[in-house]
Amino acid sequence: MVVSxxxxxxxxxxxxxxxxxKTTLFNLLTGLNQHVGNWPGVTVExxxxxxxxxxxxxxLPGIYAMDTYSNEEKISKSFLESGHVDLxxxxxDASNLKRNLYLxxxxxxxxxxxxxxxxxxxxxxxxxxxxxxxxxxxxxDVMVVPIVASKGKGVEKLEELLINEVFSKANYDNENxxxxxxxxxxxxxTYKYIEGILLQCVASTSExxxxxxxxxxxxxxxxxxxxPILVAIAYFIFQFTxxxxxxxxxxxxxxxxxxxxxxHVDILLSGTSSWFKSxxxxxxxxxxxxxxxxxxxxxxxxxxxxxxxxxxxxxxxSIFDG
Numbered sequence: 001m002v003v004s005x006x007x008x009x010x011x012x013x014x015x016x017x018x019x020x021x022k023t024t025l026f027n028l029l030t031g032l033n034q035h036v037g038n039w040p041g042v043t044v045e046x047x048x049x050x051x052x053x054x055x056x057x058x059x060l061p062g063i064y065a066m067d068t069y070s071n072e073e074k075i076s077k078s079f080l081e082s083g084h085v086d087l088x089x090x091x092x093d094a095s096n097l098k099r100n101l102y103l104x105x106x107x108x109x110x111x112x113x114x115x116x117x118x119x120x121x122x123x124x125x126x127x128x129x130x131x132x133x134x135x136x137x138x139x140x141d142v143m144v145v146p147i148v149a150s151k152g153k154g155v156e157k158l159e160e161l162l163i164n165e166v167f168s169k170a171n172y173d174n175e176n177x178x179x180x181x182x183x184x185x186x187x188x189x190t191y192k193y194i195e196g197i198l199l200q201c202v203a204s205t206s207e208x209x210x211x212x213x214x215x216x217x218x219x220x221x222x223x224x225x226x227x228p229i230l231v232a233i234a235y236f237i238f239q240f241t242x243x244x245x246x247x248x249x250x251x252x253x254x255x256x257x258x259x260x261x262x263x264h265v266d267i268l269l270s271g272t273s274s275w276f277k278s279x280x281x282x283x284x285x286x287x288x289x290x291x292x293x294x295x296x297x298x299x300x301x302x303x304x305x306x307x308x309x310x311x312x313x314x315x316x317x318s319i320f321d322g
Contacts, residue, residue, distance in 0.1 A: 011056045011084055012162065015076060015107070016091035017100055018062035021119040021149040025091055026059045028155045029162075039075050054163045057089070064099075066106040080110045087167055091117040094124040094131060094146065097202065101194045102187070104140070114142040115167050117158065121146045128204055135201040143167050237304040246300030250293050257289035 016022045027034075030049025039046045047059040060079060061072035079085065088107055092100035097118075107114055116137070118124075124131065137144040145161065147154030161167060220229055240246065262285050269277040 009054060009056055010086040010162075010165065011058065012087040012089050013058050013060055013076075013080060013085045013112075014089045014091065015060040015103070016062060016117075017064055017093070017103060020062075020091050020093045020100065022059065022062060022091050024149040025117065025119065025147070025155065026057060028149060028152060029159055030057055044071050044075055051159060051162060058085075063103065065103055080107075080112065085110075085112055087162075088112050088114045089117060090114050090142075091119050091149075094118040094121045095127055095129060097131075097198055098191065098194055101140075101197075102190055104142075105190055105194065108140075108142075113167055115158075115161070116140065116142045116144045118144060118146045119149050122148050122151075122153075130203045132201040132203075136197070139197045139201060233308055237301065237308070240304055241297060241300045246297040249296035249300070253296060254289075254293040257285065257293065261285065262289070 014022060014026055026047065026049060029051055033051075034047060034049040036048075037046050038044065044061055049057045049059070051057065058079065060076045063070075063072050063076055066073060066077055080088070088110070090104050090107055092104065104114070104116060118131065118133070121131070131146075133144045133146055143161075143166075145154060145158050147158060149155065219225060262281055265285060266277065266281050269280060
C-alpha cells in the first residue's frame with residue numbers, strides 16, 4: 001500500500017464489547033481492502049483494513065474490560081500501549097451505555113484520542129432511550145458519532161471524519177485533554193461515575209414503552225425467581241425429551257424399524273444368498289436403525305434448547321448463562 005507523501009496514514013484501533021456491531025462496522029469501512037491473520041504468538045484472529053490510503057483500521061478482539069487476563073485483553077492492551085495508535089474507535093451499544101462505557105473509561109487512560117461510536121441508536125430510540133449526543137461528548141471529552149451499522153446509517157459521516165482527521169481538530173486541542181487520570185478504586189466506583197454522566201445526558205421512557213420481552217425478563221432473571229424457574233425449565237426439558245415426546249417417538253421408530261421394516265425386507269430377500277441378506281438386514285438396516293432410533297430424543301432436546309435459549313436485549317446472555 002503506497003502512502004501519499006503529503007499525508008501520513010493514521011492508525012485507528014477499533015475496539016468494543018462483543019456483539020455491538022464491531023465486525024459489521026469494520027466491513028463497511030474497509031470493504032474488501034482487508035488483511036486477516038493471527039496476532040504473533042497466539043491464535044486470536046488479527047484483522048486490518050484500509051480506507052483509501054488515509055486510514056488503517058485494526059480490528060481488536062471484542063472485550064468487556066482491560067483489567068482481566070485473557071489473550072484478547074492482553075492483545076488489546078499491548079497494542080494500545082505500543083505507541084503506534086493515533087486514534088481509538090470505541091464502538092458501543094447505544095441501548096446499553098452503562099455497561100459499555102466501563103471499557104470506555106479504561107480506554108481514556110491510554111491518553112489517545114477517542115471517537116465514541118454509538119451503534120444501534122435505532123434500537124435505543126425504540127426502547128424509549130433519548131441521548132443528548134452533544135452533552136455526552138462534552139461530559140466524556142470524546143467525539144460522539146451515532147450510527148446504525150446494520151443499515152449503514154452514519155457510516156459515511158464517520159468515514160469522512162476519519163479521512164479528514166476531524167477528530168484531531170475538534171475535541172482534542174485542549175491542553176488538559178487526557179492528562180487527568182481516572183483513578184477509580186473499584187468497579188462499583190467506575191459505574192457510579194458512569195451513572196452520574198448518563199443521568200445528565202440520557203432520558204428514558206422505557207416504563208411506558210416496555211415490550212413483552214422486557215416484562216418477561218423482569219420475572220425470568222429476577223434474582224429470587226431465576227433459579228427456581230431454571231430448575232422448572234430443566235425439569236420440563238427432561239420430561240419433554242424422555243417421557244412426553246422424544247422417547248415415545250423413539251420407541252415407535254424402533255418398533256417400525258425392527259418389528260415391521262426389517263422383517264418385510266427379510267422376506268423380500270428370501271430368494272437371495274444368506275450373506276447378502278445378512279448384509280442388508282443385519283448390517284445396514286440393523287446398524288443404521290440402531291442409530292436413527294435416537295434421533296427423536298436428540299431432536300426433542302434441541303427443540304427445547306432452541307426454544308428456551310435466546311439473546312437478551314442487554315448483552316449476550318440467556319437463561320442458561322450466568
